[in-house]
Amino acid sequence: MTRDIWKHLILVIGAIIVLAPFYMMLSYSFKSPGEIDRGVGGFFGAQEMMVDPRCVKLRDPNRDEIAAAAPQYPGKSDSEIRAVIMAQAEIDCSMRPVVFNYSKAFIEAPLLRYLLNGVIVTVSIFFVQVLVALPAAYALAKLKFWGREAVFGLVLFCLLIPVHAIALPLYIMLAKVGLTNTYAALVVPWTISVFGIFLMRQFFMTVPDDLIDAARMDGMTEFAIVWRVMLPTAIPALLAFAIFSIVAHWNDYFWPRIVVTGSRELFTPPLGLREFKGDADGSFFGPMMATATIIVTPLIVAFLVAQRRFIEGITLSGMK
């Protein structure tokens, strides 16, 4: 009984440590800047109307606009007209903090564009990774050829190479070929995933040889076996790999930051966070956290959807 309590206590502490940053992120994305600064307002903040100072500033009329507006306000001086316009602007620019944070995230930064880029990049990376890893893993697991062990040794060796160690040479190569600031630069370096090859190879080792022999007897070529037999049976392993691959590349800040130097058109979602990294005038934590929330939501939703399938999987129960 007491052991159970200890177990649960440790797990609860672990859960709190993991969840706390998400709690903060979500909470900040709801609050007004003042509440964030002062650390008040609980989880949701008071959601009192607030004025967006930048919006008001943008509507500060210049001389011509005051002149244009003058006929509507007869008998008033320029400064009085300006005061009226500004008062109107303050009304127009006031909103709930949550609306402010999330609208900023979408308007200030072209977040939809970034999200689209994120989808294009992660999906292409994953697609090509599978295209490469499955046949490679099949060959390493099930075909007998001279030097197979050596090739597998190389795969294991490549697992040990940290990305950051080869980032600079990779960048230089891409720059020489003239591929920086393209989707290709974001995708190509990741298309061969040794981790994917290793993971799928380990899974394919568990697929009975009889199944492959049966496919050969049924008239399939080796490539047909990979796509028609191995792929469908490997769905659980492939989903596990998909989670690793997609999470890693969706959240990657390092590599896009290196190869996307100019155009914001190619920014991936994490690069979008930089938009709110205030320089002189302080950081916009609210919109920044709203952006972060929007970036992680697709991943969490995708995981929840995949989770059931992940656990159920297609077992090889038909085999025994």
Next chain:
Amino acid sequence: MAGLSISSVTKRFGDTEVLKGVTLDVADAEFVSLVGPSGCGKSTLLRIIAGLEDPTSGDIAIDGKGVTGMRAADRNLSMVFQSYALYPHLTVAENIAVPLRMRSLTTTQRLPLIGPFLPGAKDQRAEIATAVQKAAEMLEIGPLLDRKPGQLSGGQRQRVALGRALVRDPAAFLLDEPLSNLDAKLRVQTRAEIAQLHRRLNATFIYVTHDQVEAMTMSDRIAVMMGGEILQCDAPSVIYEDPSDIRVAEFIGSPKINILPIELSNAELTLFGQVLGRITEAAQAGIYQLGLRPEALKLTQTEPVMTGTVAHMENLGSEVYAQIALADQTSRVTLRAAPAERHKLQLGAEVGLGLDLQDGLIFDAVGKRQRRIEVAVTHVREVA
């Protein structure tokens, strides 16, 4: 349908020689069993015939055409695996359709989404569906067509595997211990069904098993394999009654054949010091081995050849098997007796055993059958 010929096939895995020059001809529509203990090379031989394994040397020909080195897919053979090897992600109908789809549809016609709309695909697909339906009806698995293999019992999976093999018209069927994963009752039933299927399809079957009962009951001929060689290939009755090697005699037959040492000198055969008979032709004197099936031994009180005590008895209802510990020897013999004689076979009871030397099989010291030794006079009993 076609005959098959295997000529001096050898196979080495590293330093181990799994097949040591196997030659076998299988006639069209023949049912041949490859039987032997595990590790005798029977499955390897089947895989070489199938094209899943390359022989180290030797040739395989199907219907007179050499196929050595040809891909398994191009040999037009069907195979049923011990583990059934059904595709776990496909339904029963799709499983059975695979060999037809791979052969009659082109690569583009097999594509998902657009494949079914390509010219000709519709007719082909309808043909495949009909063939699948026919195979399913033959095996009585019609109601299971929409299920996945995971939802089927062992016997049902076995039928689906058979269906996948017979849905097209192959040159021969290769079966690799297809019954060993079934329970005993189902095995007996399926055994009969496979034999019937063979008669119905009139196709060439090569059947690998370690179970001698399956081999005996289903085959036209049995090839007994041991240590990478075929010891004997003959009809089941010949294999049982007239084995040419002591290992064949020992492997086939349950309970196992009794082997007793026998001595030949001065044209007289002596067992445990008793002369059993004389031989007609001159043969080299020396020690031979006498094989006696359990049914060749009889309980007798008058002038028994051997005496012993009952050490163990198995009553199977229709017959009784008793193990007799011989009086002067440490060896045991097995005896088959009729149920009527059961009362004589109480544990520990003293019994006398008689035999007819005509029923005995004589092998030389290394186990080769000595057919030349024919016994002229039997029941000559002299106490030596």
